[in-house]
Amino acid sequence: MTIDTDALKANFAVVAGHGPDEVAQHFYSYLFLRYPETRDMFPPSMTKQRDRLVGALVRIVTNVDNVGELVPYLEDLGRDHRKFGTLAAHYPAVGEALLTTLRHFSGDAWTEKLQADWAAAYGIVADTMSGAAQKVDAAEPAWWDADVTEVDLRTFDIAVLKVRTETPHPYVAGQSLSVEPTTLRPREWRLYTPANAPGGLEIELHVRLIDGGPVSTALVRRASPGDRLRLGPPVGRMVLDPASTRPLLLVAGSTGLAPLKAIVDQLARDGGRPTHLFFGARSVREIYDRKDLDLLAERHPWLTVVIAISDDIRWKGPRGPVGTVVAEAGDWSGHDVLVCGSPAMVKFTVATLVASGVPENRISFEDFGDS
Ligand SMILES: Cc1cc2nc3c(=O)[nH]c(=O)nc-3n(C[C@H](O)[C@H](O)[C@H](O)COP(=O)(O)OP(=O)(O)OC[C@H]3O[C@@H](n4cnc5c(N)ncnc54)[C@H](O)[C@@H]3O)c2cc1C
Ligand code: HEM
Structure with missing residues (x-):
């Protein structure tokens, strides 16, 4: 039929x-x-x-x-x-x-x-x-229980949370997982993306508050150490190609940094690989993870970090939408490219890179729009 x-x-x-x-x-x-x-x-x-x-x-x-x-x-x-x-x-x-x-x-x-x-x-x-x-393997849980251990409010609307699971969560760097704030918003699940490589019990999450959004508001405004969470299984395919040795271009818009930071963490554990990480935000105030970005660039000789700011005259570094800044900064046609941010940022960046000669099949992306 x-x-x-x-x-x-x-x-x-x-x-x-x-x-x-x-x-x-x-x-x-x-x-x-x-x-x-x-x-x-x-x-x-x-x-x-x-x-x-x-x-x-x-x-x-x-x-x-x-x-x-x-x-x-x-x-x-x-x-x-x-x-x-x-x-x-x-x-x-x-x-x-x-x-x-x-x-x-x-x-x-x-x-x-x-x-x-x-x-x-x-x-x-x-x-x-x-x-x-x-x-699914009967031994794999349907969710992983976790506790919030730290909430660091970096800007008025972005918090970096550390959460601790009881057993390691089986995500791969770049993947996301759904989060239910069990004590704060029971049975409301939303996707968030670990900002560190897997393997341990601690997971770092970068959460931006969306006006009127129940889960992001709970995590940014109300979460505190001791709050219980449930984490769903990993989802998403923006991960490193295990067969590739090409250099990497990582392009992040705001909290789209999270999966790309996890990827840098994974690369560091695997011995490093030539990598450019571009972080884009509208204003200087929104560079919410500056200390870690500086630390990563300092620690890893194979990593170059560039911060692009689109709308803030105080910024003396590269200015403009991160997609434009990246495309103007070099020839990326021999790189594997990973892009993450808002739907608009991802669409624009991917289109700009393709127009500049990057083969489409080398670009992998994730956007933080509605799942
Ligand atoms: C694969 C994936 C990974 C994600 N990872 C992260 C992450 O690491 N960090 C993070 O902060 N968020 C991430 N998100 C977004 C997150 O899942 C939630 O959608 C967001 O936190 C809003 O949840 P909420 O319950 O507060 O609002 P919701 O009830 O989900 O949304 C409220 C309203 O805001 C709109 N909305 C939702 N998100 C946005 C947005 N980004 N910009 C503008 N309007 C929006 C919705 O359409 C809705 O109308 C991810 C999304 C996806 C699909
Ligand atoms: C063909 C069948 C189905 C499809 C395609 C489907 C698809 C989806 C999708 C895409 C979402 C949104 C996920 C997200 O926001 O992250 C969702 C949410 C959900 N689904 Fe399903 N689903 C199906 C069947 C079911 C069944 C059988 C149940 C159990 C009764 C179920 C229970 C739920 C629940 C509880 C939610 C969350 C709703 C909320 O948060 O308001 N679904 N489903």
């Missing part, structure tokens, strides 16, 4: 026309009423704007024609869902809530073909996720 994904997208556009909040509310009311055992997996307060599942669910399911490309992501997502307590038996429940919601808002536009296509598309995605979750 061929799934008509265009028809699914068109159908969801009609459904979403009733208002995304109404659609999410219907979905959750159905799910929690019919399957009350799922309620405790979700945040205590499910205000409309905070829905994280329905929109993402539909986006993924309606792109099932690219399932080949989606498989690694879906496998990560399925393994990651173990931290919510999601079991294989919950997938049909969510599928039923989704289809009931779509049918409710489609009215006369609902057809048997749509019903069959949504069910088939959802089934493929759900099977990939739950199959991956079932294959």
